[in-house]
Amino acid sequence: MKPVQTTTLMANAIRALAMDAVQKANSGHPGMPMGMAEIAVALWDGHYRHNPANPGWMNRDRFLLSNGHGSMLHYSLLHLSGYDLSMDDLRSFRQMHSKTPGHPEVHITPGVETTTGPLGQGIANSVGMALAEWLLAKEFNRPGFDIVDHHTYAFLGDGCLMEGISHEVASLAGTLRLNKLIWLYDDNGISIDGKVEGWFTDNTPQRFAAYGWNVIPDVDGHSVEAVDAAIAQAKTSDRPTLICCKTIIGKGSPNLQGGDKVHGAALGEKEVAAVREHLIWDAIPFDIPAPIYEAWDHKQKGAEDEAAWNKLFDGYRAQFPELASEFERRMKGELPGKFEETLAAAVAATVEKKETIATRKASQNAIQALAGVLPEFLGGSADLTGSNLTNWKESIAVRSGVPGNHINYGVREFGMAAMMNGIALHGGYIPFGATFLTFSDYSRNALRMAALMKIRSLFVFTHDSIGLGEDGPTHQSVEHVSSLRLIPNLDNWRPCDTTESMVAWGEALKRTDGPATLIFSRQNLPYMERDAATVAAIAKGGYILRDADNPRAVLIATGSEVELAVNAAATLAGQGIAVRVVSMPSTDVFDRQEASYKASVLGKGIPRVAIEAGVTDFWYKYVGLEGAVVGIDTFGESAPAPVLFKHFGFTVDNVVGKLKSVLV
Numbered sequence: 087m088k089p090v091q092t093t094t095l096m097a098n099a100i101r102a103l104a105m106d107a108v109q110k111a112n113s114g115h116p117g118m119p120m121g122m123a124e125i126a127v128a129l130w131d132g133h134y135r136h137n138p139a140n141p142g143w144m145n146r147d148r149f150l151l152s153n154g155h156g157s158m159l160h161y162s163l164l165h166l167s168g169y170d171l172s173m174d175d176l177r178s179f180r181q182m183h184s185k186t187p188g189h190p191e192v193h194i195t196p197g198v199e200t201t202t203g204p205l206g207q208g209i210a211n212s213v214g215m216a217l218a219e220w221l222l223a224k225e226f227n228r229p230g231f232d233i234v235d236h237h238t239y240a241f242l243g244d245g246c247l248m249e250g251i252s253h254e255v256a257s258l259a260g261t262l263r264l265n266k267l268i269w270l271y272d273d274n275g276i277s278i279d280g281k282v283e284g285w286f287t288d289n290t291p292q293r294f295a296a297y298g299w300n301v302i303p304d305v306d307g308h309s310v311e312a313v314d315a316a317i318a319q320a321k322t323s324d325r326p327t328l329i330c331c332k333t334i335i336g337k338g339s340p341n342l343q344g345g346d347k348v349h350g351a352a353l354g355e356k357e358v359a360a361v362r363e364h365l366i367w368d369a370i371p372f373d374i375p376a377p378i379y380e381a382w383d384h385k386q387k388g389a390e391d392e393a394a395w396n397k398l399f400d401g402y403r404a405q406f407p408e409l410a411s412e413f414e415r416r417m418k419g420e421l422p423g424k425f426e427e428t429l430a431a432a433v434a435a436t437v438e439k440k441e442t443i444a445t446r447k448a449s450q451n452a453i454q455a456l457a458g459v460l461p462e463f464l465g466g467s468a469d470l471t472g473s474n475l476t477n478w479k480e481s482i483a484v485r486s487g488v489p490g491n492h493i494n495y496g497v498r499e500f501g502m503a504a505m506m507n508g509i510a511l512h513g514g515y516i517p518f519g520a521t522f523l524t525f526s527d528y529s530r531n532a533l534r535m536a537a538l539m540k541i542r543s544l545f546v547f548t549h550d551s552i553g554l555g556e557d558g559p560t561h562q563s564v565e566h567v568s569s570l571r572l573i574p575n576l577d578n579w580r581p582c583d584t585t586e587s588m589v590a591w592g593e594a595l596k597r598t599d600g601p602a603t604l605i606f607s608r609q610n611l612p613y614m615e616r617d618a619a620t621v622a623a624i625a626k627g628g629y630i631l632r633d634a635d636n637p638r639a640v641l642i643a644t645g646s647e648v649e650l651a652v653n654a655a656a657t658l659a660g661q662g663i664a665v666r667v668v669s670m671p672s673t674d675v676f677d678r679q680e681a682s683y684k685a686s687v688l689g690k691g692i693p694r695v696a697i698e699a700g701v702t703d704f705w706y707k708y709v710g711l712e713g714a715v716v717g718i719d720t721f722g723e724s725a726p727a728p729v730l731f732k733h734f735g736f737t738v739d740n741v742v743g744k745l746k747s748v749l750v
Contacts, residue, residue, distance in 0.1 A: 087132060092381050093310040096131065097123035098365050099166060099378050101338045104158040105361055106371040107179040107186075109352045114180060114188065117336040117348035118156030121307070122241060122272050125331050128313035129239060129270065130163050130384075133321070137388030138168035141196045144417050145395045147236045148199050148215045148512065152208025153243040153272065154189040155350065161186050164197040166374070166382035171196060173372050192511065192539050200511050201539050204531050206249030207504045209269060212240040213255040214508020214517075216267035216326070217484075217493075221464070222514045224489035226413050231402040233395070233413065236266070237321065243272045244282050247290060254501030259326045260298030263486045267326040268317065272307065274335040280346045291330060300327040307331030340364045416462050417513045419542065419598060428459045429592040436584040437621060440613040445606040445645070446548040448587035450475035456591065457481075464515040466493035467546075468502045473608075474520035474548045499525050503532030503545065510541040516595065520546035522554075523563040523605055526570065536601040537575040543601040544594050550580065551699040552734060553646050554608045558724030567644075568704035570603055571673055577602040581671045582648035583613050589624040590671060607646050609727050614648065614669070627675025628687055634664035639745050640689050642668045642708055643697040647716075647736065651697050654741035665745065673708075693748040697741060699734070714744045 087093070100123040108114035135147045151160045158179065164171045171185060178184035185195050189203030199215075202208040216238040223234040246252055259267055271290070275282050291303040300323040306312040313331060320327035336348030339361050353361065361367070369375055403410035415422065432455035441448070457463050457478050465481060467474045471494065482490030495502035499521045506517040526533070526547050536543040552562045570578050579590035579602060587606065594602035614631060623629035631648065632655055643651035648669050655665040668687055670676055676684065688694065694713040696705035702717035709715060718734050725733070 087311065087314060088381060090310070093124070093127050093131070095378050096127045096381050097310070098338070098367055099374055099382070100126060100159060100162045101361070101365065102367050102369065103162040103165070103176060103372070103374070105339075105353055105358055107158050107161070107176050109355070109358050110177060110371070111180040112352050114158060114352065115155040115350045116158070116353055117276070117350070118153055118243065118272060119159035119162065120339065120343075120348070121274055121333040121335045121337050122156065122159055123337065124308045124310045125241070125270055125272070125313050125333070126159055126163055128310045129317060130167060131382070132314045133317050134239065135236065135391055136197070136384065137392045138164075138197070138385050139389060140392060141169065143392050143395070144513075145234065145236050148212070148238040150200055150208045150212045150215075150238070150240040151190055151202055152212070152240050152246045153205065154202030154208060157186070157188065157190050160190050160198065161195065164195065166379065167384040168388070169197045177372055200508065201535060204535065205245040206251040207532060207535060209240050209242050209246055210251050210255040210501055210504030210532070211508035211511060212238050212267060212269070213259045213264065214505035215512040216259070216264040217262065217505065218509045218512035218515055219266060220264060221484070221489050226409060228402070228406060228409075231398060231405070233399055233402050238267050240269045241272065242269055244275070244277055244286055247271070247288070248286055251500045251504060254498035255505060256294065256297050256299070258496065258498065258501065258505075260294075261486060262484070263298070263324060264326045265324050268320045268329065269327070270313070270329045270331055272333055273330050274333045276335045276344070276346050276349060278346060278349055291328075294328045298325060300325040301330070302327065303330045305329055305331045307333035308337060338365050412461070416515070419513065421595065422459050424459045425595075428456060429588070432456065433585060433588045433592070433621065436588050437616070439584070441584050442610050442612045443584065444608055444610050445581055445583065445587050446475050446608060448581070448584040449546065449548075449591065449604060449606050450478065451584065452588045452591040454478040455588070456595070460516065460595075462515045464491055464493065464509060464517045466495050466502065466517070466519040468495045468499045468519065468521040468525070469497045470521055473522070474546060476518065476520045476546055493519070495519060499528035500532060503529035503543070504535070506543045507532055507536050507539065507541060510536070510543045511539070516542055516544065518544035518546055520548060522549040522561060523547035523566050524549070524561050526566055526603070533570070533576060533601065533603070534573055537573050540575060540599045541601060542598060545601065545603045546606070547603055548606045549608045550605045551607070551646060552718065552722045552730040553699065553727045555727040555730065556724055559721040562722035563700065564718050564721060565701045567605060567698070567700050571704060575600045577672055577674045578605065579603065579672045580605040580645040582643075582645055582669055583611055585614070585616065585621060586624055586669070586671045593625050593675065605645070609646065611646055612649055614652070624671065625675075626679050626683065627672035627677070628668055628670035630666060630687055631669040632667035634659065634666060637664045637666040637689065637692060638749060639663070639692055640666045640668055640694040641697065641741070641745065642670055642688075642694060642705070644670050645698070647697040647699055650736055650738065650741060654738045654745070657738050657742055658745065663746075663749070695741070695745045695748060697736070699731075699736060712748065714748050716741055716744055
């Protein structure tokens with residue numbers, strides 16, 4: 087460890103950069119970076135294994151700033167230790183298109199592992215990352231070749247621990263005994279509203295001890311030596327560790343430290359000057375003395391660490407060439423060479439079998455068909471495996487000390503989704519997890535974060551409508567599908583039969599720049615006949631399922647309502663009214679197609695009627711004000727599914743009447 091005089095200067099460099107960047111932007115959170123400066127020095131200078139020249143080095147430790155409002159702490163660390171983050175980047179803090187946005191964003195700033203800001207999700211991501219590390223180590227490591235061997239560290243504050251998601255993921259991490267997971271808690275007793283003692287009096291050490299964690303309480307967060315010793319102790323534990331660091335928010339600000347005023351606003355010019363005087367910091371804003379840069383620089387050590395690992399991996403490759411190639415493929419996120427061939431055969435099998443089954447069962451069949459060539463599949467469910475059908479014949483349940491490929495997340499929908507994001511960000515696995523569609527609300531912000539981060543997390547939602555029947559309106563999704571479609575960069579698939587279900591899984595897996603939801607029925611749905619060209623068109627998100635010569639109108643439907651559209655079209659044909667039927671399993675994918683294709687599917691100058699067992703507003707983007715929508719703008723009822731569909735107007739007669747009403 088470096089001398090105290092040096093580590094003090096290293097910590098004060100963080101304080102200076104944080105307060106100066108926030109002051110220049112006149113926006114931001116200086117209190118946390120100033121309060122956690124010594125904690126950051128202890129971790130990043132003494133334990134955190136990384137290479138600034140290669141932020142994506144496979145065996146690096148992972149560091150997550152769950153209390154992401156304190157982003158200048160992370161940016162200061164990245165800049166000082168040698169990442170491609172210049173002082174000009176720090177001067178551009180919180181400005182348009184800068185590499186230093188208000189909260190850390192993965193793929194924007196080199197060295198940032200996840201996008202944080204919504205409190206609690208960073209620590210949830212860290213549990214996913216630690217789980218991925220452990221599973222990969224069990225799968226790929228061999229005696230003498232621990233090619234997967236790293237820790238996951240997260241900084242967090244009181245706000246993260248108040249969020250309910252912290253309970254969900256900490257409980258599961260303790261159960262699974264993820265011992266390479268270390269959280270450092272900034273216990274300063276302050277949030278935006280003031281002293282938390284009025285609304286947060288949990289005994290945090292006892293709480294985490296109850297989860298089965300190793301807890302190190304009452305650590306002096308302003309002593310580099312004390313924090314360093316705590317981290318060293320944590321690394322020897324057989325359980326995840328919470329290090330409780332007592333700190334003063336805004337440490338170094340003589341007039342504001344310890345209070346809420348330093349939490350989320352610039353200090354002001356007078357207080358910035360006072361900090362400089364108090365810390366005896368003579369450097370001008372955005373200027374770091376050369377000796378402090380030298381103390382922080384990690385480029386040589388990072389290069390040495392990676393070189394040592396590369397040498398180890400070369401030996402591993404020599405002895406286990408197939409394993410080495412497989413590990414590299416999976417960490418790059420590339421699908422195996424046999425994937426397309428396997429998918430095509432699986433799609434063809436659905437065409438041959440023509441099964442009438444629930445699409446949730448069709449989804450399980452898709453998982454079964456693809457799992458053999460996708461060892462990176464890491465499935466799961468939030469306590470509904472037998473209903474969501476996300477297991478397969480060869481799946482093995484993950485348990486403490488027992489690796490597998492299927493996770494029983496328990497009733498933790500939000501935690502599951504955020505952990506999946508951490509797994510996807512870590513690399514090596516493609517995570518999918520499931521619950522009922524109506525409970526997607528619990529996990530919604532994690533879905534949004536997956537879309538924002540452009541990662542391949544696959545969210546399976548079953549029991550997608552009033553079709554689930556007697557469970558009633560609490561479990562019947564009405565607004566959920568349309569609501570999910572509002573999230574940018576999230577592909578939503580609601581297939582109508584076995585073939586569309588298989589294609590949906592394939593397209594979701596092939597996409598590398600964003601997540602997908604896969605939305606399935608509880609009730610059986612009939613197989614829809616198609617020719618080869620029509621099967622191929624499913625991947626475009628919307629296509630002509632049934633056509634007619636000179637159609638006078640178009641019926642658009644998704645999921646379970648496609649059968650209704652087909653039957654209504656047949657009735658209309660018997661009455662001399664030619665109608666086209668469009669199946670649109672993914673409006674998101676359809677919207678990305680060329681304008682000419684979309685026009686060829688939806689037709690020009692003819693009226694349209696959309697049918698979906700959900701709210702109607704969304705569909706007017708396709709049918710226009712002159713069209714009509716058969717949907718539900720109320721909550722459901724408790725009754726058998728056939729009774730409900732009739733009650734809410736999902737009948738051939740009602741659809742026929744609606745279509746006739748819009749004919750010109």
